[in-house]
Amino acid sequence: MHSSLWLTALLVVPLAGALVAMLVRDREGRAYLVAVVTASVEMVLALFVAVLYNDHIAKAQTFDFATRHVLAAPFGLAYDVALDGISLLMVVLTAIVVLLALLGARDRRREPAFVSWLLILTSMTMGSFIAHDLLLFFIFFELTLVPCYFIISQWGGAERGKAALKFFIYTFTASAFLLIGILYLGFLHQHQTGGALSFAYGALSTTSMTHSTAIWLFVAFAIAFGAKAPIWPLHTWSPLTYAEAPTAGSIELSALLAKLGSYGLLRFAVGLLPLALPDMRPVVMTLAVIGILYGSALACVALDLKRFVAYSSLAQMGFITLGVMAGSKIATVGAVLLMFNHGIITIGFFLIIGYIETRRGSIQIRDFNGLQGPAPVMAALFTLVMLASIGLPGLSGFVSEYLILIGTFATHAWWGVFGAFGVVAAALYLLWAYQRVFHGRAVGANATMTDVTSKERWALVPVVVLIVALGVFPKPVLDRISPSVQQLIEHVAPSGVSK
Amino acid sequence: MKIAIPHIHYLAIAPVLILFGAALVLLFATALVRTKVSQRIATLVTVTASAAVLVVTYFQWRCIDQVGATTTIAHAIVLDGFSVVATGVIAASLLMASLVAHDWAVRERIAGVEYQILALASTAGAVLMTQANDLVVIFLGLEILSIGLYVLVAFDRQRATSAEAALKYFLLGGFASAIFIYGAALVYGATGSTNLSSISYFLGSNVLLRPGLLYAGGALLLVGFAFKVAAVPFHLWSPDVYEGAPTPVTGFMASVVKVGAFAALVRVLISSLGTQMDTWRPILWVLIVLTTLVGASLALVQRNAKRMLAYSSINHAGFMLVGVWAGTVRGIAGTLFYIVTYAPTVVATFAIVTLMGGLGDENHSIDSYRGLARRQPWLGASLGVLLLSQLGAPLTTGFYAKYAVLASALDSGGAPVALIALLSAAIAAFFYLRWTMALYAEDTIEATRVVVPASTGVAIGLGVAMTLVFGVWPGPLAALAQHATVLFTP
Numbered sequence: 001m002h003s004s005l006w007l008t009a010l011l012v013v014p015l016a017g018a019l020v021a022m023l024v025r026d027r028e029g030r031a032y033l034v035a036v037v038t039a040s041v042e043m044v045l046a047l048f049v050a051v052l053y054n055d056h057i058a059k060a061q062t063f064d065f066a067t068r069h070v071l072a073a074p075f076g077l078a079y080d081v082a083l084d085g086i087s088l089l090m091v092v093l094t095a096i097v098v099l100l101a102l103l104g105a106r107d108r109r110r111e112p113a114f115v116s117w118l119l120i121l122t123s124m125t126m127g128s129f130i131a132h133d134l135l136l137f138f139i140f141f142e143l144t145l146v147p148c149y150f151i152i153s154q155w156g157g158a159e160r161g162k163a164a165l166k167f168f169i170y171t172f173t174a175s176a177f178l179l180i181g182i183l184y185l186g187f188l189h190q191h192q193t194g195g196a197l198s199f200a201y202g203a204l205s206t207t208s209m210t211h212s213t214a215i216w217l218f219v220a221f222a223i224a225f226g227a228k229a230p231i232w233p234l235h236t237w238s239p240l241t242y243a244e245a246p247t248a249g250s251i252e253l254s255a256l257l258a259k260l261g262s263y264g265l266l267r268f269a270v271g272l273l274p275l276a277l278p279d280m281r282p283v284v285m286t287l288a289v290i291g292i293l294y295g296s297a298l299a300c301v302a303l304d305l306k307r308f309v310a311y312s313s314l315a316q317m318g319f320i321t322l323g324v325m326a327g328s329k330i331a332t333v334g335a336v337l338l339m340f341n342h343g344i345i346t347i348g349f350f351l352i353i354g355y356i357e358t359r360r361g362s363i364q365i366r367d368f369n370g371l372q373g374p375a376p377v378m379a380a381l382f383t384l385v386m387l388a389s390i391g392l393p394g395l396s397g398f399v400s401e402y403l404i405l406i407g408t409f410a411t412h413a414w415w416g417v418f419g420a421f422g423v424v425a426a427a428l429y430l431l432w433a434y435q436r437v438f439h440g441r442a443v444g445a446n447a448t449m450t451d452v453t454s455k456e457r458w459a460l461v462p463v464v465v466l467i468v469a470l471g472v473f474p475k476p477v478l479d480r481i482s483p484s485v486q487q488l489i490e491h492v493a494p495s496g497v498s499k
Numbered sequence: 500m501k502i503a504i505p506h507i508h509y510l511a512i513a514p515v516l517i518l519f520g521a522a523l524v525l526l527f528a529t530a531l532v533r534t535k536v537s538q539r540i541a542t543l544v545t546v547t548a549s550a551a552v553l554v555v556t557y558f559q560w561r562c563i564d565q566v567g568a569t570t571t572i573a574h575a576i577v578l579d580g581f582s583v584v585a586t587g588v589i590a591a592s593l594l595m596a597s598l599v600a601h602d603w604a605v606r607e608r609i610a611g612v613e614y615q616i617l618a619l620a621s622t623a624g625a626v627l628m629t630q631a632n633d634l635v636v637i638f639l640g641l642e643i644l645s646i647g648l649y650v651l652v653a654f655d656r657q658r659a660t661s662a663e664a665a666l667k668y669f670l671l672g673g674f675a676s677a678i679f680i681y682g683a684a685l686v687y688g689a690t691g692s693t694n695l696s697s698i699s700y701f702l703g704s705n706v707l708l709r710p711g712l713l714y715a716g717g718a719l720l721l722v723g724f725a726f727k728v729a730a731v732p733f734h735l736w737s738p739d740v741y742e743g744a745p746t747p748v749t750g751f752m753a754s755v756v757k758v759g760a761f762a763a764l765v766r767v768l769i770s771s772l773g774t775q776m777d778t779w780r781p782i783l784w785v786l787i788v789l790t791t792l793v794g795a796s797l798a799l800v801q802r803n804a805k806r807m808l809a810y811s812s813i814n815h816a817g818f819m820l821v822g823v824w825a826g827t828v829r830g831i832a833g834t835l836f837y838i839v840t841y842a843p844t845v846v847a848t849f850a851i852v853t854l855m856g857g858l859g860d861e862n863h864s865i866d867s868y869r870g871l872a873r874r875q876p877w878l879g880a881s882l883g884v885l886l887l888s889q890l891g892a893p894l895t896t897g898f899y900a901k902y903a904v905l906a907s908a909l910d911s912g913g914a915p916v917a918l919i920a921l922l923s924a925a926i927a928a929f930f931y932l933r934w935t936m937a938l939y940a941e942d943t944i945e946a947t948r949v950v951v952p953a954s955t956g957v958a959i960g961l962g963v964a965m966t967l968v969f970g971v972w973p974g975p976l977a978a979l980a981q982h983a984t985v986l987f988t989p
Contacts, residue, residue, distance in 0.1 A: 071972065071973070071974050072899075072972075072973045072974040072977040072978070073974075073977075073978070074829075074832065074903075074977045074978060074980070074981040075899065075902060075903065075906070075973065075977050076906075077899075077973065077974075077977075139893040139894075139898070140893075142892065142893045142898075143892070143893045143894060145892075146887065146892055149932065150939070153936050153939070154939055161936055164932075164936070165929065165932055165933070165936070168928065168932055169925060169928055169929055169932075172924075172925045172928050173922060173925035176918065176921035176922055176924070176925055177918070179902075179905070179921060180905070180909065180914055180917055180918045180921060183905060183906050183909040183917070184909055184914055186906075187906075187909050187910050197906075
């Protein structure tokens with residue numbers, strides 16, 4: 001067991017960085033420098049934690065770095081953090097996302113405030129992933145809304161106000177169900193044990209409840225996480241929000257915050273309410289498959305590139321949900337891996353779209369044609385990211401989608417079959433969009449567009465490396481996820497349903 | 500014939516004595532002192548009196564710790580943790596509100612010191628309400644509170660709306676008082692006493708075969724309170740009065756009056772009618788649903804900051820009722836925690852609204868806030884924090900306030916009412932956010948910088964500090980609210 005100070009540092013470092021960045025507003029670019037240094041330190045910390053995380057403990061107990069301090073006993077509020085293989089991957093993703101968002105999607109308008117909000121958001125997201133207590137998780141989960149709201153409403157596109165409001169209200173409303181669910185579970189546990197009010201994950205996972213209670217709680221949790229992820233039909237906020245947010249905001253939202261939804265679904269809805277699973281599995285998996293097909297269909301007809309990625313994300317989140325809910329170990333491991341891979345792939349997409357937007361001031365697909373002539377490197381990078389998203393063997397997307405599909409097929413064959421259509425559809429919409437944007441003969445403004453600069457290339461290097469590395473050699477990552485998933489699945493299905 | 504003078508526990512009634520005494524001192528000073536009593540001195544007296552009350556509450560708390568809660572003056576006044584904490588909140592709110600009012604009076608060139616006198620007297624009434632253990636004493640407190648307030652609402656003689664609001668408040672308030680006292684009479688008829696603990700004892704040891712009289716009395720009492728706390732459908736006065744009253748008075752009303760009314764409401768419903776919980780809970784349930792939803796929905800369409808805050812405070816009243824509905828120790832603690840955290844937040848919010856109102860107190864359109872945070876980052880950020888707290892964002896006290904009452908509701912099996920209330924908070928989020936967005940808007944209108952006078956600045960700072968410090972670390976306040984129990988619980 002390692003010291004929990006590592007996790008606390010992950011929380012505090014971005015906050016400290018945000019404070020410093022806010023205070024050094026005297027000269028241009030200094031706040032940015034502070035932010036990049038902070039994000040780098042955070043990255044190093046996250047990697048350190050990843051190295052320290054000892055999967056040998058896995059045999060007995062997969063949570064590491066744990067601590068618990070009660071902050072307000074009457075409220076059952078406690079600072080309770082811990083890390084297992086699943087959250088470890090999300091912690092690393094969080095650190096990567098903020099670093100790349102800063103490096104690749106710099107926004108010079110009122111930079112100190114912008115980078116401060118980004119760093120605060122990082123801290124809150126870290127908190128959500130390392131929280132080992134439902135109330136603490138909820139607090140961080142809600143808190144991510146505030147920086148997001150300000151980032152969208154102040155640095156977004158023309159309809160930023162509307163998008164920010166829609167995003168906030170949508171998620172806030174959905175999380176009302178989560179809070180009520182958490183409170184209900186906490187009191188149920190307290191009434192059973194007669195002890196103090198507590199929302200500790202470990203304690204609550206032993207709560208016994210009736211079948212119908214489990215169903216209600218699952219529905220409440222699923223609404224909150226489904227809106228965040230987003231799962232069809234709770235996705236309607238996402239296209240507008242992704243399109244209007246500044247590039248860094250879109251990256252944070254789709255690469256990272258969406259994962260809060262699927263992570264919460266796995267950790268809290270599936271992990272704490274196994275009784276509801278037999279009934280809820282078909283429902284949520286059906287929604288996931290609808291999301292895959294619906295997202296793919298709309299991605300085909302999306303008019304601008306950001307909405308295009310938003311709909312393709314809906315499809316990808318459908319795959320993740322499928323894996324999370326399928327109940328087999330392979331599918332769940334695949335889902336966790338896809339959370340990470342989709343995050344990296346989305347960073348790639350949004351960074352490139354951001355580059356195009358700064359050059360052309362437009363993201364409308366019909367404005368582009370034949371970009372691979374003037375910008376071959378950009379086209380090549382886009383191709384790589386796109387192929388990873390399609391699931392080409394040898395790239396990261398393939399491993400995770402493959403695991404999800406075979407896992408799902410083993411337990412829920414028909415959902416696996418219809419989900420697999422999503423892979424075909426992904427090839428369709430991605431290649432078609434690629435053709436429209438990059439193929440053909442470039443004329444007018446398209447012909448004079450410059451290729452990616454070396455600075456922009458460097459921001460994409462980690463994306464490319466991760467896409468290839470995790471496609472060829474995902475074992476180190478899988479080794480860290482598997483024991484944690486195993487433990488979760490065993491808890492959910494003690495009779496050994498896992499395959 | 501010998502009249503037995505009941506024993507008087509002076510520590511228990513010290514806050515009322517101090518506040519009313521300070522009001523009298525100021526009143527006599529204005530009459531007797533040859534030169535004019537300046538605003539500065541009046542404010543100083545008010546601040547000193549409120550600080551003294553805060554000190555007294557500390558000793559009261561210690562006294563309760565050592566010898567336990569007690570009643571005095573023939574059981575008409577009660578000294579328990581609940582009354583002490585509520586008194587403390589009232590004193591703190593008065594302190595902040597008087598600081599704000601000072602700068603407002605200077606700005607509006609108001610010569611007399613009547614404002615502080617009336618505020619002190621009204622506050623004495625509110626404190627009396629928190630300590631009252633008798634329907635008649637509650638009524639006394641209510642009237643002392645209200646009569647001062649009627650004048651305060653009409654205080655701005657430059658604006659016709661101020662007088663209009665006062666008349667409206669006076670007529671409806673008088674009506675509500677009449678309903679309340681009629682209810683008290685009916686309850687007396689049904690139980691043979693006006694003393695809350697005697698009523699509770701009577702109801703606990705007797706079965707009423709014909710409870711109609713009691714029900715009618717209880718219902719009328721509830722209506723009287725619902726009017727004072729502005730619960731829907733008895734809220735119609737509140738937006739007009741909030742808008743018409745001078746802004747510092749509005750802040751005073753939203754904090755001091757609410758605390759007093761809620762404290763008395765908790766006592767009547769829990770201490771005396773606690774045995775009838777099954778009867779009043781469904782009524783309260785309907786009130787909560789209406790209050791939270793109507794308050795939040797109607798706030799959406801307001802363009803005037805004060806009206807919007809009036810509806811928002813209606814929404815908050817609904818949340819405070821949730822804890823009362825729970826009817827448990829946790830529920831009372833939740834409502835108390837809500838009051839304790841809401842009062843400073845709302846006083847500070849109205850302090851900023853007072854500043855933004857400008858000379859004449861007229862400029863209250865939401866549009867005039869556009870770009871405030873760009874022009875004056877500290878002031879804008881303060882308002883942003885206060886609004887986010889009222890919205891219920893974590894790391895502000897507003898989150899834990901909502902959390903506390905909702906948790907108590909769930910503890911008593913009230914998941915539906917908690918969910919409805921929380922969804923109303925999501926509706927309310929809309930207008931808080933729209934306002935926040937206006938603060939950070941880029942297209943700054945032609946506006947001059949707002950000067951923040953020192954004492955108003957202190958009040959705003961106090962409110963924001965409370966909101967943030969206890970938002971990050973709610974432990975002490977939560978423990979305080981939990982230990983501040985009501986003496987008579989069934």
